[in-house]
Amino acid sequence: MSPHAGKTVLLLCTTTGYQARAFAAAAKQLGTSVVFGTDRCHVLEDPWRDGALALRFEEPDVSAAKVVEYAGRHRLHAVVAIGDLPAPTAARAAQALRLPGPSPRAADICRDKYRSRECLRRAGLNVPAFQGFARNSEPQQLLPAVSFPCVLKPLTLSGSRGVIRANDGGEFVAAFGRIRKLLASPDVGVLRDPAAGFIQVEQYIEGAEFALEGLVEGGRLRVLALFDKPDPLVGPFFEETIYVTPSRLAAAREQEIANAVQGAVTALDLRHGPVHAEVRVNFEGVWILEVAARPIGGLCARSLRFQNGMSLEELILRHALGEKVEPARESQASGVMMIPIVQAGFLEAVESIEEAERTPGVEAIEITAKVRQQLLPLPEGASYLGFIFARGETPEFVEQALRQAHGKLRFVVSPVLKVV
Numbered sequence: 001m002s003p004h005a006g007k008t009v010l011l012l013c014t015t016t017g018y019q020a021r022a023f024a025a026a027a028k029q030l031g032t033s034v035v036f037g038t039d040r041c042h043v044l045e046d047p048w049r050d051g052a053l054a055l056r057f058e059e060p061d062v063s064a065a066k067v068v069e070y071a072g073r074h075r076l077h078a079v080v081a082i083g084d085l086p087a088p089t090a091a092r093a094a095q096a097l098r099l100p101g102p103s104p105r106a107a108d109i110c111r112d113k114y115r116s117r118e119c120l121r122r123a124g125l126n127v128p129a130f131q132g133f134a135r136n137s138e139p140q141q142l143l144p145a146v147s148f149p150c151v152l153k154p155l156t157l158s159g160s161r162g163v164i165r166a167n168d169g170g171e172f173v174a175a176f177g178r179i180r181k182l183l184a185s186p187d188v189g190v191l192r193d194p195a196a197g198f199i200q201v202e203q204y205i206e207g208a209e210f211a212l213e214g215l216v217e218g219g220r221l222r223v224l225a226l227f228d229k230p231d232p233l234v235g236p237f238f239e240e241t242i243y244v245t246p247s248r249l250a251a252a253r254e255q256e257i258a259n260a261v262q263g264a265v266t267a268l269d270l271r272h273g274p275v276h277a278e279v280r281v282n283f284e285g286v287w288i289l290e291v292a293a294r295p296i297g298g299l300c301a302r303s304l305r306f307q308n309g310m311s312l313e314e315l316i317l318r319h320a321l322g323e324k325v326e327p328a329r330e331s332q333a334s335g336v337m338m339i340p341i342v343q344a345g346f347l348e349a350v351e352s353i354e355e356a357e358r359t360p361g362v363e364a365i366e367i368t369a370k371v372r373q374q375l376l377p378l379p380e381g382a383s384y385l386g387f388i389f390a391r392g393e394t395p396e397f398v399e400q401a402l403r404q405a406h407g408k409l410r411f412v413v414s415p416v417l418k419v420v
Contacts, residue, residue, distance in 0.1 A: 004318070007077040010034075012249060014039060021078070060089040087294055101271075134197060139172060149235075257356075260288060302336070302389055336399040344414045350385075352410050359405040366389075372417060
């Protein structure tokens with residue numbers, strides 16, 4: 001019997017997250033009960049037949065107090081956040097219940113790109129030069145303070161949403177207006193985040209980009225996986241597509257990345273829990289782009305397996321429940337492609353899925369977009385068409401399998417929603 005049988009984990013998530021089902025399945029395997037806390041429970045599909053705790057993640061103090069009140073009636077053994085938005089609530093609740101997790105301050109800083117950059121810069125780490133402007137500023141008047149090329153981004157959105165490169169003044173003015181319009185949209189406004197009133201402008205950093213997945217125990221980083229991002233992310237938008245692990249970098253360079261992320265973990269005072277970091281590497285060294293107090297997003301975690309076939313979700317739950325985990329990733333290479341949305345419109349059909357699934361090395365293709373769903377590309381969009389997963393003996397084989405499978409898929413998109 002699992003040592004965690006009979007325990008209860010509170011999972012904090014938005015209803016739009018892909019990962020809730022995977023965490024629920026991992027908890028079931030451990031014999032652990034799950035309670036969901038969500039900010040949109042009135043529209044939550046309830047496949048787990050378990051009522052969700054209604055929270056407002058834009059009010060983390062109020063939401064954490066509600067979790068503590070609930071814990072007074074139902075004992076909780078761990079609190080885990082899935083995604084950026086619930087992280088501050090989870091940190092406050094865990095601290096109040098004396099459960100392991102990042103500090104509220106660390107979770108808050110990780111949610112704010114400006115504060116995060118400030119913290120890492122003060123620690124002496126390589127970060128892009130940056131400055132923040134009120135979103136109601138007149139962008140033409142900001143040009144004397146801006147160097148090119150630069151990258152404009154919202155402070156709180158994730159998944160490269162709203163991130164735009166500008167190479168000159170004209171592109172800067174256009175990008176600023178585009179982001180301002182996005183921040184004024186209803187789906188962003190409902191977050192009630194004060195940081196949505198600002199736009200950050202950063203130095204563009206040349207170099208290859210990598211993603212690091214880790215667990216922090218007592219402030220010490222354990223690297224679970226380092227992903228190559230083989231597609232060039234040079235702009236004007238920064239849609240991520242392929243992740244492949246293990247990295248093809250030399251061991252010494254991998255250690256440089258691990259050391260830089262450890263420096264960021266220390267600077268941010270992240271003491272316990274999952275960490276997802278994004279870095280760029282060039283001749284000047286390792287540049288920290290982001291460190292988030294959460295696991296990798298979407299269904300991407302499915303690309304990772306650990307000892308005895310353990311999933312990332314199970315590993316995180318065991319860690320949150322106090323187990324001393326010593327994770328070792330599988331020996332095979334693996335990877336995931338986040339299928340990009342390249343055309344706005346309404347999805348009518350996805351063709352040739354079975355042919356794509358027969359591609360050597362491909363394990364599964366999961367189309368998460370629904371027929372008749374409206375599709376919106378980056379930088380305004382916030383989702384993917386789906387995910388392709390592959391495994392093989394080498395990272396090169398896995399990357400090729402992902403590209404070949406994607407090339408076989410055909411997405412039928414209509415500019416208008418057809419009446420049926």
